[in-house]
Amino acid sequence: MTAQPVFDEPGPDDPAQILRVLPEQYHAEFLAEYADAVDKARRPEGYAALAALLRLWRLRAAAYADPGFRERLVAVQTGNTNGDVPVEQLAAEWPPA
Numbered sequence: 001m002t003a004q005p006v007f008d009e010p011g012p013d014d015p016a017q018i019l020r021v022l023p024e025q026y027h028a029e030f031l032a033e034y035a036d037a038v039d040k041a042r043r044p045e046g047y048a049a050l051a052a053l054l055r056l057w058r059l060r061a062a063a064y065a066d067p068g069f070r071e072r073l074v075a076v077q078t079g080n081t082n083g084d085v086p087v088e089q090l091a092a093e094w095p096p097a
Contacts, residue, residue: 015034018030018061023065034053037049037053037054
């Protein structure tokens with residue numbers, strides 16, 4: 001019996017998974033940033049930035065794919081948030097750690 005590699009399902013930060021979730025209008029931006037990060041990750045000190053970029057785009061993909069995202073974004077940009085308070089305003093009031 002020979003050892004065979006075990007390939008699990010791709011993780012959520014897998015670039016192909018991100019592209020499946022990400023609306024097509026954002027693909028070019030993601031691919032450009034990904035290519036740049038991959039190039040920089042050829043050096044060991046650049047690897048963490050690649051991982052962070054993939055995590056950020058995974059979260060963006062989930063947000064952008066949400067049907068109500070556009071409306072919420074416009075509401076925040078226009079200040080029409082129905083009484084919601086931006087996190088920046090809340091964080092300014094938090095006591096220092």
